[in-house]
Amino acid sequence: xxxxxxxxxxxxxxxxISQQHKEKQNLQNLELRQYRTMFDSMADTIHLVDxxxxxxxxxxxxxxxxxxxxxxxxxxxxxxxxxxxxxxxKVLDEYKTVFxxxxxxxxxxxxxFGDSEIFTETRKIPVFEENKxxxxxxxxxxxxxxxxxxxxxxxxxxxxxxxVENAQEWIxxxxxxxxxxxxxxxxxxxxxYKPEEIVxxxxxxDLFQSEGRERLKKEAFEVFAKKKSFREFINQNIHxxxxxxWLSTSGVPLLDEKGNLLGYRGADTNITERKKIEEMKDxxxxxxxxxxxxxxxxxxxxxxxxxxxxxxxxxxQIQQAERIASSNLRKIxxxxxxxxxxxxxxxxxxxxxxxxxxxxxxxxxxxxxxxxYLIEEKGLKLIVDISQGGNKVLIGKRDIKTLIYDIMxxxxxxxxxxxxxxxxxxKGKMVRIDVKDTGCGIEEEHKDKVFDKxxxxxxxIEGSGLGLSICKEIVQMYKGEIKINSKGTGKGTTxxxxxxxx
Amino acid sequence: xxxTKTKNILILEDDRDMRDMYKIFFKDQEPKYSIDIxxxxxxxxxxxxxxxxxxxILDIIMEPLPGDSFFVYVRDNKKTVNIPILVVSVLSHDALxxxxxxxxxxxxxxxxxxxxxxxxxxxxxx
Numbered sequence: 014x015x016x017x018x019x020x021x022x023x024x025x026x027x028x029x030i031s032q033q034h035k036e037k038q039n040l041q042n043l044e045l046r047q048y049r050t051m052f053d054s055m056a057d058t059i060h061l062v063d064x065x066x067x068x069x070x071x072x073x074x075x076x077x078x079x080x081x082x083x084x085x086x087x088x089x090x091x092x093x094x095x096x097x098x099x100x101x102x103k104v105l106d107e108y109k110t111v112f113x114x115x116x117x118x119x120x121x122x123x124x125x126f127g128d129s130e131i132f133t134e135t136r137k138i139p140v141f142e143e144n145k146x147x148x149x150x151x152x153x154x155x156x157x158x159x160x161x162x163x164x165x166x167x168x169x170x171x172x173x174x175x176x177v178e179n180a181q182e183w184i185x186x187x188x189x190x191x192x193x194x195x196x197x198x199x200x201x202x203x204x205x206y207k208p209e210e211i212v213x214x215x216x217x218x219d220l221f222q223s224e225g226r227e228r229l230k231k232e233a234f235e236v237f238a239k240k241k242s243f244r245e246f247i248n249q250n251i252h253x254x255x256x257x258x259w260l261s262t263s264g265v266p267l268l269d270e271k272g273n274l275l276g277y278r279g280a281d282t283n284i285t286e287r288k289k290i291e292e293m294k295d296x297x298x299x300x301x302x303x304x305x306x307x308x309x310x311x312x313x314x315x316x317x318x319x320x321x322x323x324x325x326x327x328x329x330q331i332q333q334a335e336r337i338a339s340s341n342l343r344k345i346x347x348x349x350x351x352x353x354x355x356x357x358x359x360x361x362x363x364x365x366x367x368x369x370x371x372x373x374x375x376x377x378x379x380x381x382x383x384x385x386y387l388i389e390e391k392g393l394k395l396i397v398d399i400s401q402g403g404n405k406v407l408i409g410k411r412d413i414k415t416l417i418y419d420i421m422x423x424x425x426x427x428x429x430x431x432x433x434x435x436x437x438x439x440k441g442k443m444v445r446i447d448v449k450d451t452g453c454g455i456e457e458e459h460k461d462k463v464f465d466k467x468x469x470x471x472x473x474i475e476g477s478g479l480g481l482s483i484c485k486e487i488v489q490m491y492k493g494e495i496k497i498n499s500k501g502t503g504k505g506t507t508x509x510x511x512x513x514x515x
Numbered sequence: 516x517x518x519t520k521t522k523n524i525l526i527l528e529d530d531r532d533m534r535d536m537y538k539i540f541f542k543d544q545e546p547k548y549s550i551d552i553x554x555x556x557x558x559x560x561x562x563x564x565x566x567x568x569x570x571x572i573l574d575i576i577m578e579p580l581p582g583d584s585f586f587v588y589v590r591d592n593k594k595t596v597n598i599p600i601l602v603v604s605v606l607s608h609d610a611l612x613x614x615x616x617x618x619x620x621x622x623x624x625x626x627x628x629x630x631x632x633x634x635x636x637x638x639x640x641x
Contacts, residue, residue: 306605310625311532317628318539330539337532 045070048150057154061140064147066093066108078153082126108149111137115146121156132160182280183260186267189237189274191216203260203283205253222249222257240266240274247284259288304348308341315341347422351479354415368491370405370515371413373437373444380417381435387425388433396434404437404444405515412487413512419480420448420508427506428452443493443511454499454506463497481508488512519547522640523566526552527559527573527585533603537572540629548636556585563595569640572601599639603627 052059052072059072068088071079076086079096088096094105107118118137123130134154139146177184177197183204186195196211204220218230229248236243242265250258264279315338322330377399388395406413417435424433431451438445455463464485481497488495493512499505524541528534534552541550551566553559562568571589589595599619607624623635 307530307625310605311530311536313626314536314628315532317626318536321629333535333539337535340532 055152057152059150059152060088060093061148061150062093062108064112066105067091068093068096069148075153107137111139111149112146115139115141130157131155132157180280182282184278184280185211185217186276186278187217188276191218191233191237193217194276195278203252203281204250204258220250222251225249237266237274237277240268240272242266257285258283259285305345308344308348311341312338312345351483354479354483367409368407368515369410371408371410372405373413373446374399376413377417377435377437380414380421384418384421384425387422391425391429393425393428393430394432396432398434398436401438404439406444406491406512407515408487408491408512412490416484416487416510417446417448419484420510423480424448424450424452424506424508431505439514440511442514444514446510446512447507448510449505449507451505454502454504455497456499456502460497460499464495484508484510521546521549522569524548524550524570524572524636525559525562525566525568526550527554527556527571528552529554529574533574540632544633559585560588563589563592568595568598570599570601570636572603574602574604601635601639603632 048061049070049072052070053074055072056074058075058078060068060075061070062068068091071088076088079086079088085091085096093108094100107120110116111118117139120135120137122133122135124133125131132155134156136152136154138150138152140148140150142148178199180197180199183200184195184197185193185200187193192213193211193215194213196206196208198208200211201207206215206220218226218233221229233246236246242263244263246262246264248260248262250260252258260281261284262279262281264277267275267278269275315334318330319334319338322328322334377397381395381397385395408416421433421435428450429452433451434447434449436447436449438447463481465482485495488510491512493510495511496509498507498509526534526537528537531554534554537550537552541548551562553562559571559573573585586600589598589600597619599621601621601623603623603625605625621635621639623631
């Protein structure tokens with residue numbers, strides 16, 4: 014304290030000044046002391062400078078701040094720029110502006126001190142004497158917390174907006190009558206309507222499928238009446254393009270302070286795919302049971318005629334029974350293998366594929382050897398044109414076998430007369446495999462569907478309907494292509510596969 | 516005793532193994548039963564126009580002319596409306612609920628033995 018007292022007069026020499034000046038000086042000192050008491054009690058850093066930007070006074074908070082920054086705390090009487098050498102040209106200009114205009118300047122700064130970032134708000138307030146700004150009180154407020162909170166809020170608002178706009182769920186609000194008051198943009202993807210086509214234009218039940226609309230509407234308004242929240246209300250809606258869309262809707266009531274219902278806010282999840290998968294699953298179960306039931310029944314029957322043949326010594330019947338049993342066991346094995354294949358493909362795709370350079374010739378020859386009896390049994394001609402290949406492809410060994418076996422098997426299955434041919438040719442960076450048959454062919458409109466899982470042209474066709482979908486999965490896994498071509502019903506089919514050369 | 520007339524049976528079956536099975540079942544049944552086997556509904560319909568049958572045996576799932584439309588044709592046609600039909604299918608009787616309401620239809624669920632088949636045929640034709 015003592016030190017400070019002696020110091021201030023030092024800057025304001027008492028000698029050689031008039032009485033008037035002396036009084037003024039006293040007044041100033043009094044003023045300063047009043048300032049100091051007030052300033053020291055404030056948490057914001059404050060310093061007072063004269064027109065030369067010489068520091069007249071700083072408060073406690075300033076000293077504390079300076080200490081934290083490692084600045085010299087003995088600052089009174091020194092030039093601001095000496096004490097704070099980091100001040101920019103801009104800051105100095107601001108001081109000039111305040112002195113010149115006499116107007117308060119408020120700025121915000123973002124300061125980096127080591128690892129920490131400090132936001133400040135600086136107010137430069139002119140102090141007048143005889144209508145002239147002679148000093149400036151600078152109040153620096155640490156607004157880091159506020160700034161960080163603002164930033165966090167902005168971020169979270171942005172995040173919320175992003176979540177709402179990018180969520181798979183369609184976020185909406187309706188009023189108490191069910192009229193949309195907000196609709197997130199994803200609604201366009203799900204239902205085909207832009208927010209502006211929905212908000213204030215559509216009631217939620219307008220989008221329901223007409224069949225069952227009244228019932229769903231009634232159910233919904235029963236919930237509204239209770240002002241209860243609801244979860245996973247399943248409803249079928251109609252996309253703008255007329256396609257059905259299944260939605261699972263959850264919502265919470267919006268109430269005013271008196272508890273009156275203002276409306277509902279909620280989210281819709283598009284469960285159309287899930288519904289489709291459920292349907293596929295049902296079909297699968299039906300197909301598995303039917304697909305397996307028949308060959309199992311046939312095998313059982315083959316055994317009973319086998320026994321009868323044994324009792325009667327009827328060799329021909331025994332042979333027939335053996336043929337029927339083995340043909341049906343093959344169907345069972347194929348169906349079960351295909352099922353396993355399709356269910357493990359997804360998993361296997363996750364595991365990095367081991368690719369090998371595999372010569373097609375031996376693989377095809379081996380498959381042909383195993384399938385020859387199937388071809389001969391039907392009286393079909395087999396044309397093999399693989400000598401020009403000599404090609405290696407980059408693929409997993411098991412996958413190339415499955416691929417060619419399934420394509421060949423399909424060709425044989427749908428061909429009653431004529432021939433099956435397999436051909437390989439190099440084609441740029443790829444190897445082209447063609448399997449051509451003279452069988453029942455395929456209608457143009459079914460071409461895309463043949464690669465769908467469980468696709469069968471009609472229920473009576475044996476097998477799981479998985480063969481070609483497995484082929485497609487495999488080909489895609491190795492970045493190849495698969496196509497099916499047919500000139501129409503009864504005009505044969507060609508399946509073409511392109512695989513990367515090894 | 517009057518010699519029993521040969522019963523004509525039309526079999527419509529798209530599964531080759533099952534057709535072979537019928538052939539084995541009926542091999543020693545001549546002259547009591549005479550069978551015609553077809554794998555396509557269209558061909559079976561032609562047969563029905565040419566010949567009088569005492570019984571039709573079929574599996575219910577038949578394409579491209581679906582088995583049930585074959586069924587409908589047979590039941591809509593004066594000439595064939597009274598021919599008894601035996602459905603031999605892996606489907607259970609319950610699954611074929613709709614067909615049960617039609618007159619002169621009986622069911623056997625696969626697998627069947629020769630004995631079961633003839634027991635059923637005799638029941639129908641007696």
